[in-house]
Amino acid sequence: MPVPILKQGTYLIASIQAAMSDTDAQRLQDDLMEQVGRFRSTGIIVDVTAMDVMDSFAARSLRTISHMTSLRGAATVIVGIQPEVAFAMVQLGITFEDITTALDLEEGLAHLNRRGTGVGRTDGR
Incomplete structure (x- = not known):
């Protein structure tokens, strides 16, 4: 099932609705990379609130x-990791040390705004 991606100003918000298959994860990567370029996005939020399990492939994806979107100039924030998912990730040695995470969508947006990427900006900066 494809992951819906919403455009909000210069941000993209991808909301994962269920556990992702390997094909879904690859499609999400491809879709986000394409849309970052098309919309000149400066920030991406990936909301994983609905995920009740995160395997190593999903975490790697x-x-x-x-990393890929950073190379294209867009900051990415992963939001909504559930407590039991975080616990399981730690137990399995899966980390997001080099990735920005936030509690929820509101905090993710606040992080991007503090970074100065500017939700709703249309001037290309």
């Missing part, structure tokens, strides 16, 4: 998205 999210890390890859963060």
Whole structure:
């Protein structure tokens, strides 16, 4: 099932609705990379609130998205990691050390705004 991606100003918000298959994760990577360029996005939020499990492939895919979009000039924030998912990730040694995370969508947006990427800006800066 494809992950919906919403455009909000210069940001993209991808809301993962269920556990992702490997194909879904690859499609999300491709879709975000394409849309970052098309919309000249400066920030991306990937909302994983609905995910009740995160395997190593899904975590690696999210890390890859963060690194790839960073190379295109867009900051990525992963939001909504559930407590039990965080616990399982730590137990399995899966980390997001080099990725920005936030509690929820509101905090993710606040982080991007503090970074100065400017939600709603249309002047290209």
